[in-house]
Amino acid sequence: MVTIQNYVRVKNLEEAYTLNQKKGSMILGGMLWTKMQDRTIQTAIDLCELGLDRIDENADAFFIGAMVSLREIELHEGLYAYTQGAVRDALKDIVGVQFRNLATVGGSIWGRFGFSDVLTMFLAMDTYVELFQGGIIPLQEFAEKKPDRDVLVRLIVKKTPGVYAYASVRNQRTDFPVLACAAANVSGTYRISVGARPGKAICITDEEGFLTDGITEERAKQFAKWVETKIPTAGNHRGSAAYRTRLTGALCYRLTKKIGEEQA
Ligand SMILES: Cc1cc2nc3c(=O)[nH]c(=O)nc-3n(C[C@H](O)[C@H](O)[C@H](O)COP(=O)(O)OP(=O)(O)OC[C@H]3O[C@@H](n4cnc5c(N)ncnc54)[C@H](O)[C@@H]3O)c2cc1C
Structure with a gap:
């Protein structure tokens, strides 16, 4: 359970920053993650009056x-x-x-x-x-x-010109992802961001130029294989490291093809 000692709706960002410097202070977002914790918050800082909801x-x-x-x-x-x-x-x-x-x-x-x-x-x-x-x-x-x-x-x-695609694999529809993957062509540079590895998301670019001359079936496969070797994964109760690495390749391949179709 979370216990809040003082609740402050700050009037400006400076006040939020100053209050937040004190140990025991905490900025509130939606509190959905915070409320899962067992802790006392000395000063809860609410940004809701600062027009940041736009x-x-x-x-x-x-x-x-x-x-x-x-x-x-x-x-x-x-x-x-x-x-x-x-x-x-x-x-x-x-x-x-x-x-x-x-x-x-x-x-x-x-x-x-x-x-x-x-x-x-x-x-x-x-x-x-x-x-x-x-x-x-x-x-x-x-x-x-x-x-x-x-x-x-x-x-x-x-709004850098870009083409994007996203997919995740979940054991159940609303569970945390076993693997999350976003692919993009941003201004001619292909990027792949992989999260839930289960570590924090990593974004890499096609530095070997697999897709420089356009996306074909073969190039998408080669790029996906290369991405598999570049993205570190680990195991937990949702999936093993080997499974996540296979998923990385599979999602990367599918999303790259999707981007190719979108570009065509
Ligand atoms: C049961 C559950 C399932 C979830 N499943 C997923 C999922 O499948 N995929 C996914 O992407 N996410 C998932 N999440 C995470 C969720 O989407 C939110 O990212 C998470 O709840 C944090 O958002 P919040 O608004 O609740 O932040 P809070 O809990 O209010 O804050 C989280 C942290 O951010 C700090 N903070 C908040 N706002 C600011 C700010 N403006 N400046 C500085 N610090 C700030 C807080 O002090 C706190 O440390 C899940 C969360 C829960 C509880």
């Missing part, structure tokens, strides 16, 4: 506030069109609609959870994280950093 877009980027729910992202027409439905595919199996109405993108990205469909998908895109103190940094760099006491303000997804 997705804005201009010609160059989407700006997704930290308090935007996963459901809002799933239903956002602009993100749907930009990713050819891949973002919706990534989020639709996370527990259920009521859950996704509460879970926030801020909590999901901040947590850097190994099983995260959210991190896996956004890593495949040209995504940046805006931190109150740390400024704007690539999501890849943020994912590799150890959690500190900064405040995640928003995600910025650049």
Whole structure:
């Protein structure tokens, strides 16, 4: 059970950051992960009055506030069109609609959870994280950093021309993924992001140029085999390392073919 001693609805980000420097303080997202823990929070910091529950877009980027729910992202027409439905595919199996109405993108990205469909998908895109103190940094760099006491303000997804596809394997439809995979061609560079390995998602690019001359059956197979060798996996009660490596190749192959069809 979580016990909260003080609850503060902050008036600005500076107040949130200052309060969060104290040991025992905690920023609240949707609290769905936090409420599973057994702990006392001295000061719970609620960002709900800061207008961070909005997705804005201009010609160059989407700006997704930290308090935007996963459901809002799933239903956002602009993100749907930009990713050819891949973002919706990534989020639709996370527990259920009521859950996704509460879970926030801020909590999901901040947590850097190994099983995260959210991190896996956004890593495949040209995504940046805006931190109150740390400024704007690539999501890849943020994912590799150890959690500190900064405040995640928003995600910025650049509208770099891209083609995307997403798939996960789950033992049961709403369970955590056994493996999650996002494929992309972002501005001519092919990327594969693999999460639930079960470690945190890793994104690699086609540095050997398997797909440089276009996607064919044979090249998709070769690329998938190469990706299998590049992505470390491990075993847990959901699946063995060997099974996850096979899934990595299978999903990579299927998603690469899907991208090829989309491009054709
Ligand atoms: C039972 C269960 C099943 C799940 N299944 C999946 C799944 O299959 N796939 C998947 O991708 N995810 C899954 N999740 C994770 C879920 O989607 C959310 O990512 C998770 O609940 C965190 O989001 P939240 O809004 O609840 O964050 P919270 O629990 O409120 O916060 C999580 C952490 O982030 C910090 N935080 C929150 N917002 C900020 C901010 N703006 N700045 C700095 N720190 C912040 C909090 O202090 C806390 O440390 C699951 C979670 C649960 C509980």
